[in-house]
Amino acid sequence: MAVIKEKAEFCTLMVDELYGQLPARVYATLFQRGKLSIRLITQFSKLNARQVKNGLCVLQQHNLLFYTVDANSGEAEYSVNHESAYNLVRAGKILEMVDNSYGPAGRDVMQNLLLLGQTRVSDLVAAYQAKINLANDEDAWLDDKKPELVIKSKAQLNSVLCRLIEAELVDVIHSKTFQSAHEIEKQVHKEVMDVYFPNGIKGTKAKVEFEQKVAEGLRKVREESKTLKRKLAQNGGASKRRKLAVGNETNGAPEEEEDLDPALDPRQVIRINYEKCIVELRSRRLVQYVSETIGEMTAYVYGQVLKQLTKNISRCRPDPLMDSLTLEEAKETPSVTTNEILDKVKTSVDLTLGIGKIPGKSISKSAAERLIPFAPKDKIPFMSQEDSDDDDEDGDYSDSDEEMDTKKENGDAPVARMSRPEQLRQHLLLLAESQPGFVRHCGEDEWTVDFKPLMENLRATELDSIIEQTCGRQGLRLTRILRTKGKLGEQALQSLSLMRKVDLQQKMLEMRLAGFAHTQEVPRDNKADPKKSIFLWYCDTEQAYSGLIAKCYATMVHCLQVLEVRRQKEKAVLSLAKRTNVKGKEKDMMRDESYARFAKFLKDEKLLMAEVMRIDDTLALLQDF
């Protein structure tokens, strides 16, 4: 479990920022030394045992640790859950996402879960109850400052939780939640060995079987966090219940349905499931990408497609161990039909917008409607221009097909008024035709998304835009030539790029310094005289990615460090602002100069944190989506 230095540093700073110095110091120690018992943490961190325990407690509460109990010593050993720690930075985005899809109530609940860490359902209910009671206590709010309650009743809370659990955004803690993936794997291995292969594994067949059993076991562990979801599903699922209760009315008032949700077991401990949250964030990113490349309206449609398709996707990147061996892969990828999408499109949306209107005769129906029943093999996304795999079959019927088209459509008015499903299909077809392949038209009126190649494509786009911003458009040009053509000498590069020799050399040097291009020396003869060698340029995309990832972490670290420096500088003003008689009325209570500094600090803080979150956008794309 190697964590790059920059990430460790960032996670520690993030913990510091959110939970204070004590947990951060414990965390830093764990990052440095790996798995440790309390005794050792005390020793290395130079904190006393009480402090360490305190720190661990906070960390544990927020699911930032893994622990195992050492069989020999009986001591618990702790290690970092760096994924979780990193996800802290996404809190804001997740809240916004939940707000969009589940409204302010969902957001409120999520926010509380974020603040509390993992929580017993009963505790959460009690906390809300207290708030509700307070708000309902008329006497306490004489000076009509009564806060607007987002969650107004226990039933509503229950219902919101049910929605979130069904969406997998919230899941349950179970016995193995606090064990690292590695640890779990070890255990499952052992179990499988004990139960099925007490005499050891012999032969390839047994080995395959063993692997399957392990994968199965691992999946079972993973499924444990979904117990609540399953229970809800057994009750028929929210949408079904709603349908039964409200009949055909689609816009029933949600408040009235709350009673229909089964009460959650108060003993269950729940937490935010970041894996699924990241899936949602990915969808948002994709929609944004479409709105930049095709248009707003198409992006809206795409959003609906993704919503349907990601319902049953729990994670962005399937686990190689657990998911490759399942039948899931062999099974068809989930798809969605035009009508299913249409059902979700708001009636106020005018689907005719966003696409140019031209007469039917200049459209080749057969080309637009072409079905691609199978996912593309893992092809290298950069080669797209050279890619001619579907050339031949197209050529075969193109002529006759065009004839047919013209005949069929000439009779119509040039731009016939399309039915609404047809309007929707126009957007879907456009998505299917797009270069990155946003959707695949996998069957008659059926649509699916091949996330893996699509995300690969998007990553390359991000890299491209970073290269363009670093080395200009000519830098981008050279990179893309090298990606398409492979290794090239300077002469070839020059003639392909139509650039002057001096410009080219300067650009390549620039790119090499930035880590986007590399050279390889090919000696002309076995004397290997460097003067005579040929130098070939090439791009190593993977290396570029990992370089960028490290840079992202480092930059975020720098942002947080700068923030800390500023905080130290304005210490006096900040502590003043914290005083209870000042808080909330800073402007009136502070001297002008102090207030200006205070305001400036807040502004800087906002900027820096926003920047950290923006960088996370890039980072997420590069390594998580």
Add this chain to the structure above:
Amino acid sequence: MADRDKLQILKDALYEAARDHGSDQRLFSQRDLLDMHVIPQDNLVLLIQVIQILCDEKLFVGNTTASGLSWRWRSREDAKKYTSLPNSDLMMVYAMVDEAGADGIWNRTIKNKLNMADSLMKQCIKYLEQKGYIASMKNVEHPNKKMYIKANLRPSDRATGGPWFTEGELDTAFINELQEIVFDFIKQKSTYTSLGGAVGTQGGGGGGAQREKVPKKGVVQGTILHSEDAKGTKRSAGEISNDDTAAASAPTTTTAKKMKPAKPQLLPLPAGYKSYPTVSDIAKFIHHAGITNNTTLSEADIQQLVDVLYYDGLVEPVKVNGRKGYRVTRIPKQDTRTCNQRRLDHDPSKGGIITSFMGVEPSASGLMEAPCGRCPVYDMCEEGGPVSPSNCVYFRQWLDGDEVKEQVISI
């Protein structure tokens, strides 16, 4: 005497016959020459005699190939040049340059091949140059070599670097200008202008009308296009009557009418659109527009240009029924104006160095916004080092901006 006359006649006859039978590149074997039936009774001895005279007069050039001796003819003017040369050294040098053809030849190659003294070779070259028989040339592949070429030949594309080179230098201004034109052409042909389009839609011409609205020349000459633009605006403001320009949120068409005309917008064309411009379309357009009056651009040249646009991320290929057309990328972000128009509208005093008027800015990425993204000392920046976030000037600039100055004054 009679013999000599006879030979003279046969010589001329054979020469003309050879010219009739092929270009000055064709090699004739003995058999080929005999089969022309110029030499009576296939008399081989006579043939050899005639050929000898032709070679002496430089009208025939002998060649040894794998299958034996063969000859090709040389034009009379060229032959005259040879015969007018006073000595064999000059003749040999001239022959070398002649043989090299349009690619030209390096003076060192001449020297080495003829095993000639440097000074003598230079003399020869000087003489030939003065006579106007050969000329020095530049070869882009070997810019530092002194090359020579027959004076009446144009250097080959390989030597000049093709149409993109002017006097051995890559003509980036020309390339850029042409690229802009190609880009504008693709942009115009691969998108739909939401503003003018509504009219076209109703007029029945649809895409066709929209296509013709901007005449091809307009793309080349910014001013014409400008007036076209204005016209488009006026028309649509008066005539748009339905949904095309109304945004999803725009409640009524009247507001759309009022709000929209100022901002025409490009939209993608429906999937399956058959007329995305292909390279050959672009080549035709460039040809008809007559922009490149003294250079002819082949389709391959245009392909090269389009490829560069592709590598720049400005256009992308779309295949519809096996026909490979091109369209611009990131259509909703594209400017509706042409490159030229954008240049004219650009106010340099408003800051920002614009390197290209083609396409759109790269989409912002969080990493590049932060100072570290572009930081020149990123590699050595570390807390505790000489450069660190706590003393970072870039962050100070980024956060404080103009306020830095104020603070300095207040201190």
